[in-house]
Amino acid sequence: MIEFQDVHKSFGAKPVLMGFTLLVPDGETMVIIGYSGTGKSVALKHVVGLLQPDAGDVIVDGRAVSTLEREALTALRREIGFVFQFAALFDSMSVFDNVALGLRRRDLTDDEIADRVREALALVDLTGAEDTYPAELSGGMRKRVGIARAIALRPRYILYDEPTTGLDPVTSAVIDQLMVRTREHLGVTGVVVSHDMRSAYTVGDRIAMLYEGKVRQVGTVAEIQETEDPVVRQFIEGRPA
Amino acid sequence: MIESVGRRAVDAIKTVGRFGHLMRDLARAVPDVAVWGRLTLVQLRRVGVDSLPVALFIAAFTGVVLALQASYTFRNTVPLYFVGTLVGKTMMLELGPVLAGLALAGRVGASMAAELGTMRVTEQVDALETLAYDPNSFLVLPRVFAGTLMFPVIVALAIVTGIITGWVASLALLDLSTQEFLKGLKLFYRFKDTWFGLFKSATFGFTITLVGCLVGLNTRGGAEGVGVSTTRAVVYSAVLLLVLDAFWALVLLR
Numbered sequence: 001m002i003e004f005q006d007v008h009k010s011f012g013a014k015p016v017l018m019g020f021t022l023l024v025p026d027g028e029t030m031v032i033i034g035y036s037g038t039g040k041s042v043a044l045k046h047v048v049g050l051l052q053p054d055a056g057d058v059i060v061d062g063r064a065v066s067t068l069e070r071e072a073l074t075a076l077r078r079e080i081g082f083v084f085q086f087a088a089l090f091d092s093m094s095v096f097d098n099v100a101l102g103l104r105r106r107d108l109t110d111d112e113i114a115d116r117v118r119e120a121l122a123l124v125d126l127t128g129a130e131d132t133y134p135a136e137l138s139g140g141m142r143k144r145v146g147i148a149r150a151i152a153l154r155p156r157y158i159l160y161d162e163p164t165t166g167l168d169p170v171t172s173a174v175i176d177q178l179m180v181r182t183r184e185h186l187g188v189t190g191v192v193v194s195h196d197m198r199s200a201y202t203v204g205d206r207i208a209m210l211y212e213g214k215v216r217q218v219g220t221v222a223e224i225q226e227t228e229d230p231v232v233r234q235f236i237e238g239r240p241a
Numbered sequence: 242m243i244e245s246v247g248r249r250a251v252d253a254i255k256t257v258g259r260f261g262h263l264m265r266d267l268a269r270a271v272p273d274v275a276v277w278g279r280l281t282l283v284q285l286r287r288v289g290v291d292s293l294p295v296a297l298f299i300a301a302f303t304g305v306v307l308a309l310q311a312s313y314t315f316r317n318t319v320p321l322y323f324v325g326t327l328v329g330k331t332m333m334l335e336l337g338p339v340l341a342g343l344a345l346a347g348r349v350g351a352s353m354a355a356e357l358g359t360m361r362v363t364e365q366v367d368a369l370e371t372l373a374y375d376p377n378s379f380l381v382l383p384r385v386f387a388g389t390l391m392f393p394v395i396v397a398l399a400i401v402t403g404i405i406t407g408w409v410a411s412l413a414l415l416d417l418s419t420q421e422f423l424k425g426l427k428l429f430y431r432f433k434d435t436w437f438g439l440f441k442s443a444t445f446g447f448t449i450t451l452v453g454c455l456v457g458l459n460t461r462g463g464a465e466g467v468g469v470s471t472t473r474a475v476v477y478s479a480v481l482l483l484v485l486d487a488f489w490a491l492v493l494l495r
Contacts, residue, residue, distance in 0.1 A: 045367070048370070048371050049370075050367050050370060050371070070269070074373045074375075077370070077371055077372070077373045078373050080371065081371075082367075082368070082371040084364045084367070084368055085364070086363060086364065088363060088364040088365050088367065088368035089365075089368075090360075090365055090368075091365075101372055101374075102372035102373065105372065105373045105374065149372075153372075
């Protein structure tokens with residue numbers, strides 16, 4: 001279970017999160033929606049300790065992330081897969097090595113690592129791409145490698161940062177299917193940050209809207225689709241102010 | 242005015258604090274040999290082999306110029322075999338380490354700052370952390386170890402190259418015999434000349450690579466930020482290198 005408890009975060013004089021509170025129960029995929037620059041990715045990075053809150057905390061299975069020592073934080077990170085907005089693949093490594101990198105930090109033999117990499121690449125329909133390099137891949141393929149890198153770790157949680165941003169509608173739908181398939185195959189708890197409503201409706205069990213540093217509304221897909229909150233309504237319908 | 246001075250003082254204290262934290266984090270990463278050991282081999286090749294041509298090129302021309310300038314200065318006043326003394330001493334004590342260091346600050350320091358800066362702004366450094374790697378053991382230690390180990394090797398080869406080209410120039414252009422050049426070269430030679438230059442170059446290698454890594458990892462923004470970091474790494478490295486050069490002369494040559 002991931003719990004954001006009254007998280008506050010500012011960058012210089014600019015407050016981004018101002019009392020962000022949200023509960024993501026085990027087995028659920030929570031989609032956090034909101035306007036660009038409202039702190040969705042910032043919230044996500046607090047879960048793995050990439051950012052430290054100014055106040056409040058993120059609790060993962062009873063562990064307050066900001067208070068964890070180095071070893072405990074590393075242990076927590078082993079349980080979490082993170083899919084970055086632009087995949088964040090290592091340019092100098094092949095697809096195989098990108099996916100294998102996290103596995104090399106575990107007690108696995110080379111054969112086990114190779115099996116896991118092949119399995120993860122198969123799950124994202126990239127069998128045979130092991131020897132290619134990130135520069136040779138399209139945006140959609142890079143995102144799929146990013147997902148493969150996360151799921152190869154067999155994590156308990158997967159965090160997706162804008163997984164469909166910048167992709168064409170068909171590729172976006174492929175990524176959405178992948179996220180659904182990943183949840184079904186691995187039974188992981190997921191947090192997806194997105195402003196793509198079609199994607200949010202497809203992959204989310206529940207949706208939370210982040211607005212002015214706080215959760216404006218949280219509910220099931222149906223509840224969000226039928227909301228009467230004018231701010232949420234305007235966002236999900238994509239209407240200009 | 243007072244506010245500005247106060248802000249600068251606070252910034253300076255923060256910088257010292259950050260440097261202290263970084264050294265602590267680097268020390269903590271040292272036991273992670275499984276990660277940095279293999280990567281250091283890759284960096285040794287990159288820092289060493291890839292930097293060698295530029296260092297040797299500079300040293301070769303420096304040796305020729307030193308021989309010619311020495312002859313110009315000594316003619317009719319000092320025996321010409323002192324050309325060998327000046328070429329040897331200057332290459333070993335000063336120009337070998339410093340010129341190679343400055344060239345490598347541009348070559349190695351800038352390249353590390355640009356590479357790590359790009360990794361920072363494209364979230365590759367964050368990705369490393371989420372994969373349970375410490376960026377210090379994965380990125381910084383291999384580069385710093387490689388720089389500290391390879392700079393003395395590069396400088397040693399540069400010194401030898403400079404002395405050889407100085408000798409060839411003396412033979413070809415100054416009518417100096419090999420025996421005379423060698424006589425001058427040996428005249429005031431002390432073993433300290435060799436280890437001083439090599440020790441100094443190891444500290445240059447440590448500083449240049451550390452600065453390149455730190456500046457790169459602290460890059461903010463996009464392509465512009467990477468550009469700023471690259472320039473900053475070269476400037477900081479060059480300034481620190483010259484300060485270190487004076488420091489070691491004060492400490493070890495007095």
